[in-house]
Amino acid sequence: MDLLWQGLVNGILLGGLYALMALGLALVWGVLNIVNLSHGAFIMLGGYACYYLFSGLGIDPFVAMPISMAALFAFGYLLQRHLINLVIRAPMFNTLLLTFGLDVVLTYSAQIAFSADFRTINPSYAGAHFTWLGATVPLVRLIAFAIAIALTLLLWLFLGRTKLGRAIRATAQNLVAARLYGVEPRSIYALTFAIGAALAGGAGALYGVVSQLNPYIGVSLTAKSFVIAIIGGLESPLGVIAGGMILGLVESMTSLYIGPTYTDVASFGILVLVLIVRPTGLFGRTT
Amino acid sequence: MKRPLARAGIVAAIVVLAGIPWLASPSIVQFGINMLLLAALAQGWNIIGGYTGYASFGNSVFYGLGSYGTAIAMLRWHLPFGVGLALGAVIAIAFAALFGRAVLRLRGHYFAICTLGLAQVMTAIVSNLEITGRNTGLVLPLLRGDVLFYELSLSLVVVATLIVAWIARSRFGYGLIAIRENEEAAAAMGVDTTRYKVLAFSLSAAISALAGGIHAYWITFIDPVSAFDIGLNVKMIIVTVFGGPGSVLGPVLGAFVLSAISEVLSTEISTVAGLFFGAVIVVAVVFMPRGVADLIRRFDKYRWRYFAENVRANRL
Numbered sequence: 001m002d003l004l005w006q007g008l009v010n011g012i013l014l015g016g017l018y019a020l021m022a023l024g025l026a027l028v029w030g031v032l033n034i035v036n037l038s039h040g041a042f043i044m045l046g047g048y049a050c051y052y053l054f055s056g057l058g059i060d061p062f063v064a065m066p067i068s069m070a071a072l073f074a075f076g077y078l079l080q081r082h083l084i085n086l087v088i089r090a091p092m093f094n095t096l097l098l099t100f101g102l103d104v105v106l107t108y109s110a111q112i113a114f115s116a117d118f119r120t121i122n123p124s125y126a127g128a129h130f131t132w133l134g135a136t137v138p139l140v141r142l143i144a145f146a147i148a149i150a151l152t153l154l155l156w157l158f159l160g161r162t163k164l165g166r167a168i169r170a171t172a173q174n175l176v177a178a179r180l181y182g183v184e185p186r187s188i189y190a191l192t193f194a195i196g197a198a199l200a201g202g203a204g205a206l207y208g209v210v211s212q213l214n215p216y217i218g219v220s221l222t223a224k225s226f227v228i229a230i231i232g233g234l235e236s237p238l239g240v241i242a243g244g245m246i247l248g249l250v251e252s253m254t255s256l257y258i259g260p261t262y263t264d265v266a267s268f269g270i271l272v273l274v275l276i277v278r279p280t281g282l283f284g285r286t287t
Numbered sequence: 288m289k290r291p292l293a294r295a296g297i298v299a300a301i302v303v304l305a306g307i308p309w310l311a312s313p314s315i316v317q318f319g320i321n322m323l324l325l326a327a328l329a330q331g332w333n334i335i336g337g338y339t340g341y342a343s344f345g346n347s348v349f350y351g352l353g354s355y356g357t358a359i360a361m362l363r364w365h366l367p368f369g370v371g372l373a374l375g376a377v378i379a380i381a382f383a384a385l386f387g388r389a390v391l392r393l394r395g396h397y398f399a400i401c402t403l404g405l406a407q408v409m410t411a412i413v414s415n416l417e418i419t420g421r422n423t424g425l426v427l428p429l430l431r432g433d434v435l436f437y438e439l440s441l442s443l444v445v446v447a448t449l450i451v452a453w454i455a456r457s458r459f460g461y462g463l464i465a466i467r468e469n470e471e472a473a474a475a476m477g478v479d480t481t482r483y484k485v486l487a488f489s490l491s492a493a494i495s496a497l498a499g500g501i502h503a504y505w506i507t508f509i510d511p512v513s514a515f516d517i518g519l520n521v522k523m524i525i526v527t528v529f530g531g532p533g534s535v536l537g538p539v540l541g542a543f544v545l546s547a548i549s550e551v552l553s554t555e556i557s558t559v560a561g562l563f564f565g566a567v568i569v570v571a572v573v574f575m576p577r578g579v580a581d582l583i584r585r586f587d588k589y590r591w592r593y594f595a596e597n598v599r600a601n602r603l
Contacts, residue, residue: 104565
């Protein structure tokens with residue numbers, strides 16, 4: 001029973017971070033119809049930015065996190081504006097392949113710049129934890145969870161309540177109609193991609209605090225983000241939160257009751273099942 | 288390929304390729320086997336990805352099933368290599384036919400990701416089964432015969448290319464292209480889309496499985512991670528898209544050109560090689576989105592404007 005409770009707590013804390021990781025991917029996918037295979041590499045870069053701000057300049061990781069988000073925002077904007085916009089009307093393979101190429105470039109650049117060693121962002125309070133109803137809750141994981149949920153809700157408000165957010169959603173629904181209403185797709189696309197990259201940057205900073213960074217984490221993080229986006233659907237950030245929680249819980253329960261080697265079977269098995277049964281995601285609208 | 292000159296050129300190229308093992312050094316023959324297997328895999332992917340328009344990430348599953356089918360038949364049941372190859376192909380075809388019905392209902396990214404998920408599940412299942420040797424994998428009997436493997440791989444490429452050449456001008460192939468361009472319209476015109484797609488997926492599976500079987504016996508060792516490697520599937524896609532998806536010779540050209548580039552680069556520092564490889568992909572996608580085959584066909588007409596035209600056609 002205690003074990004089950006601890007597993008649930010771990011799964012939910014992990015799920016919040018997973019949701020933030022997937023949020024940018026789902027946003028870009030939903031609006032630009034691009035599955036960004038370099039999303040995991042963006043997360044990795046955000047993690048390294050935070051790591052160097054912390055270890056080099058002594059900035060607290062949670063203060064460094066907005067800086068790393070801003071850096072990724074700028075990077076994402078330039079990338080979309082000057083590169084990805086060039087192939088946006090090409091067939092799906094081409095955008096998939098372009099972002100794959102970017103992933104390769106970023107991964108190897110990171111290996112050259114940062115070396116292949118494992119890095120952890122290790123502030124003085126890294127080991128702090130408390131007990132809640134019999135379950136151990138590590139402090140940094142709880143903070144990471146809270147920030148992740150807060151950012152997801154912020155994005156939800158931004159998309160629903162602001163003029164810019166509405167323009168982004170309009171572009172996702174109907175590019176031609178949005179254009180007729182004065183939306184400039186080039187900059188909206190660049191902006192959306194930049195927001196996606198910034199969210200990845202934030203997720204990377206949190207990931208560096210609760211886990212370990214190296215240049216090769218990108219691919220598996222992209223895969224996880226996929227799974228979450230599929231489970232949650234692409235329509236709303238709230239669906240992504242649910243998707244992240246489900247994946248977090250499935251992983252923690254599988255490793256608890258079946259065995260750690262089966263976590264991938266469980267999460268990707270769910271992915272395949274969800275796709276076959278409900279291709280628009282568990283919480284997506286049916287078409 | 289109506290022009291007799293081009294046809295004669297291709298036959299001559301095959302004869303030259305077939306003669307290479309008797310002339311070149313062992314390391315070149317080994318490079319050749321890898322290159323030819325990649326060409327065969329790309330050609331297999333071309334059927335489902337290039338002609339039918341379904342971006343499969345499941346071809347590495349078929350490759351893995353072919354490897355394991357061959358290995359299990361030879362090791363556990365002591366069957367000859369040829370029978371093992373056939374068994375691996377049959378397993379892969381059965382898998383494609385069985386799962387294809389469900390998975391091929393999905394479109395676009397969803398199909399791609401679902402097959403990616405299948406690949407992950409298969410890796411994990413194989414690493415937990417007794418008959419497949421769990422995580423440690425299987426060791427096959429050693430056969431020193433690079434020439435044999437080379438000629439086998441070459442024949443596989445030739446057969447796969449002939450199949451694609453047949454597809455390119457058969458009723459079946461036109462059906463696949465119709466599905467790629469507009470599936471609803473194809474169905475409305477009387478194309479049995481499900482049957483066509485499953486058939487294309489199964490053909491693709493058979494070619495991938497044969498390549499996997501040949502590779503397994505050549506390398507004499509397989510384990511779940513390398514046999515079901517998603518990276519290999521990504522390579523098939525890169526090579527096909529680089530060469531020209533939905534063309535007969537494109538995937539083979541792509542495999543030859545990219546293998547040569549990465550072989551030359553890998554003698555340099557490997558990180559820089561990887562970086563350069565990524566950059567080549569990015570540049571190729573932007574400036575020649577329809578691949579080398581299309582570049583060769585249309586460069587005469589457009590000259591250097593070809594690249595600018597491509598960018599203009601696809602930019603926002």
